[in-house]
Amino acid sequence: MSNAQSFTPRDWLTDRAARGLIGLARTMPYRWRVPMMGWLMRRVVGPATGARGRALANLAHIWPDMPDDRAARIATAVLDNTGRTLIENYSTAGLLARAKSWEPSGPGLAALADARAAGRPVLLITGHFGNYEAARAALTVRGYSIGGLYRPMNNGYFNQHYVTTMEGFGGPVFPRGPKGVGGFVKHLRSGGQGVLLIDQYFAAGELLDYLGQPAPTSLSAAEMALKYDALLIPFYARRKENGLDFDVTLEAPVAHGDTRAMTQALNDSLSARVRETPEQWFWVHRRWKPGRQARYFSKPTDD
Numbered sequence: 001m002s003n004a005q006s007f008t009p010r011d012w013l014t015d016r017a018a019r020g021l022i023g024l025a026r027t028m029p030y031r032w033r034v035p036m037m038g039w040l041m042r043r044v045v046g047p048a049t050g051a052r053g054r055a056l057a058n059l060a061h062i063w064p065d066m067p068d069d070r071a072a073r074i075a076t077a078v079l080d081n082t083g084r085t086l087i088e089n090y091s092t093a094g095l096l097a098r099a100k101s102w103e104p105s106g107p108g109l110a111a112l113a114d115a116r117a118a119g120r121p122v123l124l125i126t127g128h129f130g131n132y133e134a135a136r137a138a139l140t141v142r143g144y145s146i147g148g149l150y151r152p153m154n155n156g157y158f159n160q161h162y163v164t165t166m167e168g169f170g171g172p173v174f175p176r177g178p179k180g181v182g183g184f185v186k187h188l189r190s191g192g193q194g195v196l197l198i199d200q201y202f203a204a205g206e207l208l209d210y211l212g213q214p215a216p217t218s219l220s221a222a223e224m225a226l227k228y229d230a231l232l233i234p235f236y237a238r239r240k241e242n243g244l245d246f247d248v249t250l251e252a253p254v255a256h257g258d259t260r261a262m263t264q265a266l267n268d269s270l271s272a273r274v275r276e277t278p279e280q281w282f283w284v285h286r287r288w289k290p291g292r293q294a295r296y297f298s299k300p301t302d303d
Helices: 008-026 030-048 051-062 070-088 092-099 105-119 131-138 156-167 178-189 220-227 259-274 290-297
Strands: 120-125 146-150 174-176 195-196 206-210 213-217 231-239 246-250
Touching: 008 030, 008 070, 008 156, 030 051, 030 070, 030 195, 051 070, 070 092, 070 131, 070 174, 092 131, 105 120, 105 195, 105 246, 120 131, 120 220, 120 259, 131 146, 131 195, 131 231, 131 246, 146 178, 174 178, 174 195, 195 220, 206 259, 213 259, 213 290, 220 259
Parallel strands: 120 195, 120 231, 146 174, 146 195
Antiparallel strands: 206 213, 231 246
């Protein structure tokens, strides 16, 4: 999959509009800007850009028998969460300040602390659920330096400030690609912690189950865990009802073994979270591409 970036006039205009909107929101107090961006995304931006339609199509792909009114409510909540997440991630100081009151919990928390004390690498695995940067923030304010491996945005202008926001949460971030992966691995081998997202479409990956449907999935998290003896810990930040705070949970580490089985365990972990609170997963993005998958995975392979 190509990560080639685009710098067209349309990209520039899109970026200018986004910068203007984010800049305007940041003039407001944190407690106002977050719900305001949620409202704007669910009422204006989401419907206008087709994001709402993509969310409804994905919901129908996974739950075809879901009543229309239920699907509509989920799609609305998804857009609201998307808008809130966007401005939270551009409000580093505000998010980190609130993160001080979010006490992480779960069996993975002690495992993470033990690994840090022993100098053992840790891979923290999550998805586009709640706000994954909120989970990273909750650990950052408690002394962890969590690196990240990210896929650059297609819009090159937007990517420039998008990367800056990720760097603001502490810990180095690296773009996907040979050079970036090398930097990420160096961070891990020094006994660091790194975060990876498991729910991105990866055409060259393995066809694994996600929410009951086949989804091409990268095995790289499991492969790195085995190669560098890193703990593999699923972690999540679920948005609370007040819309501003999060429950941060670290699950028990996934046992080392077969890479497909380890990756499927990660998919199953995230699937359970999404089934419990579907409103908080990013149904807007194209996790499944049935037509493309049918063409790609039906190709004959050489023995």
